[in-house]
Amino acid sequence: MLRIDWNVLFTVFNLLLLFILMKIFLFDRVKNVIAERQALADAKLKEADDTKAEAKKQMQDYQAQMKDIEKTREDTIREARESADKEYQKIINSANLKKQQIEEDAVTEATNKKNEILRKAQKEVKDLVMDAAGTVVGASVNDETNSKLYDEFLKKTGEEQ
């Protein structure tokens, strides 16, 4: 029971050996596997965070792009509308101009034609009247008188019209 001798040293040695064996086979092994698991979990969490950040960034990029596209679309439509308006106005203007030109031309031509026809008609009527008068009056009346008569006749007919 009360025996202090070499065996104290044996026990010390035994305990040290036991501690070393337990450290190698139990504590270090468990510690390592827990540390490994911790590292794995940390890596997974970091990966998740990175993915989330990446997704957020992409989302923002996408939204920015959408905004750009929207703006471009509006710009394009506005420009197209403006240019179409301008073109329309130009076409209308030129059409109006042309129409006016055509009208003016038509009026001028008509006037000219009318005048020519009138002139022709006058001449023919004059000739006719002169012939008729010449036939009726005969040689006693000279050309000068004829012409006078004719003018009077024209005047009268002109007034009647």
Next chain:
Amino acid sequence: MGNLREELIEQLTVRTAFTIPIFGGIDVAESVVVTWIVMAVMVILALFLTSNMRVDHIGKRQAVAELMVTKFEDMLAGIVGENGRAYVPYLVTVMIYIGISNIIGLFGLKSPTKDLGVTAALALMSIVLVEYASIHANGPKKWLHNFTEPIAIVTPINILELFTRPLSLCMRLFGNVLGAFVIMELIKIVVPIILPAVFSLYFDLFDGLLQAYVFVFLTGLYINEAVNE
């Protein structure tokens, strides 16, 4: 009664298991041999529990090993404090060793802790560890200076503590195991049936494990004091 006395003395005597035939014969005590058995049990158990360790999809054995190690370490880390964390594995080892040693009597072997030599060795290692921790944490100068703290007049008492601390650790463990054993033997004589089983739960199991905890708890407190001075 004479019979009882003889039986008790027989049970309490540390016999020599065998003699190493050098230097005129070195007697190896029974407690040392039983310690080898305890060591073998612990190492085989550790190897069994930690074989095939994996990071995920762990098996039951690994779960038990991890739970045991983390629970014991947390328990003792709380006592030694953050600065003494390095000493936790040793304390856990000693706690498991004393625990198994105290209850190995149930399996018909003599508890090594019933041998004063073993508890003396444990206490010796504890005080060496405590002083090492102090020197390691404070440096040799401060370690020496700490003997004069808080005032110079207590220096002899502080030096005396170097011996009283391990002595009390040693004697407490030895006395508790011895006392529990003697009481159990007496109960077995007075009431041979049923009652010994009930008391055995307390004296053999509970007290044995409690003393293992008390031993490392006190050692842990001393270490805590040493590293946080």
